[in-house]
Amino acid sequence: SAVISQKPSRDICQRGTSLTIQCQVDSQVTMMFWYRQQPGQSLTLIATANQGSEATYESGFVIDKFPISRPNLTFSTLTVSNMSPEDSSIYLCSVGQGYYNEQFFGPGTRLTVL
Amino acid sequence: GQQVMQIPQYQHVQEGEDFTTYCNSSTTLSNIQWYKQRPGGHPVFLIQLVKSGEVKKQKRLTFQFGEAKKNSSLHITATQTTDVGTYFCAGPRETSYDKVIFGPGTSLSVIP
Numbered sequence: 001s002a003v004i005s006q007k008p009s010r011d012i013c014q015r016g017t018s019l020t021i022q023c024q025v026d027s028q029v030t031m032m033f034w035y036r037q038q039p040g041q042s043l044t045l046i047a048t049a050n051q052g053s054e055a056t057y058e059s060g061f062v063i064d065k066f067p068i069s070r071p072n073l074t075f076s077t078l079t080v081s082n083m084s085p086e087d088s089s090i091y092l093c094s095v096g097q098g099y100y101n102e103q104f105f106g107p108g109t110r111l112t113v114l
Numbered sequence: 115g116q117q118v119m120q121i122p123q124y125q126h127v128q129e130g131e132d133f134t135t136y137c138n139s140s141t142t143l144s145n146i147q148w149y150k151q152r153p154g155g156h157p158v159f160l161i162q163l164v165k166s167g168e169v170k171k172q173k174r175l176t177f178q179f180g181e182a183k184k185n186s187s188l189h190i191t192a193t194q195t196t197d198v199g200t201y202f203c204a205g206p207r208e209t210s211y212d213k214v215i216f217g218p219g220t221s222l223s224v225i226p
Contacts, residue, residue: 001159031212042202043157043216092156096212100145100164103204103214105156 002027002095004106012112013083020079021109023093028073033103034066037090046091049076083113116141116208120201120217128225133190135220137203144206146179146186147214152199193224 003026013019023032034046046066047057055068069077080087094105117140127133137146145164149157161170163179163186170177174197176189190197200219207213 033213042218045213048213090156096214098162100147100162101206101212101214102147102159102162103149103157104159108156 001097001104002029004093004095004104006093006106006109008109009107010110010112012114015084015113017083018079018081019083019111020077021091021093023076023078023106025074025095029095029097030073031096032070032076033094033096034068034076034078035092035094035105037092037108039089043092046078080111083111085113087111088113116215118203118205118215118217120203120220122220123218124221124223126223126225127193129195130192133193133197133222135188135201135203135222137186137188137217139184139205141208142183144183144211146183147204148177148186148188149202149204149216150199151202151219155199157202190222193222195224195226198222198224 005024007022032049035043036046037043045058046061047055049055049068049070051070051073065081067079090108090110092105092108094103119138121136145162147162148160151157161177166183167181168179174191178187200221202219203217204214207215
């Protein structure tokens with residue numbers, strides 16, 4: 001399975017600021033996924049990052065709030081813009097592998113917005 | 115829209131007791147996946163089931179896929195403190211098979 005790293009692992013930010021989260025995979029992958037996990041909740045897909053094209057956002061998530069870059073097949077970034085306390089969550093990137101697209105996750109970024 | 119549900123939401127068991135979590139989908143699934151997330155950790159893929167009625171075992175864990183491919187269960191025999199965590203089931207999105215929809219999870223606590 002792919003080995004995925006994320007930076008930063010955690011951060012505490014002030015409201016109104018932005019944070020960029022990086023995700024690095026040890027192999028080339030077509031699609032990378034960004035999830036949000038609010039405290040005590042399940043995983044919600046934010047967007048799918050495709051190399052060479054714009055990210056595809058899920059209902060309730062917009063590019064202005066969560067801009068995504070995918071400059072190559074092993075790397076992606078997610079920016080959480082103009083943060084508010086409601087953005088306090090764990091943000092996880094993942095890749096799908098295998099015929100049935102099993103998800104392999106990075107360690108996550110634990111974000112607290114004050 | 116498509117929904118994946120799990121019960122119970124929480125389960126507290128004495129160490130050595132058995133534990134079962136149930137997963138139900140509003141739609142027929144081509145496969146179902148199970149993940150475990152330890153406290154403070156990230157979800158880790160455990161297993162996938164593909165065939166109707168399939169049963170798979172991993173040591174003390176037994177996974178079943180229903181005949182109608184709309185439900186699944188995870189049973190842990192003789193729980194240990196290392197089993198603590200949240201167990202999620204997941205299946206392919208009805209509208210986009212390259213994406214996965216997760217259930218709400220069952221949080222397991224094991225009392226030593």
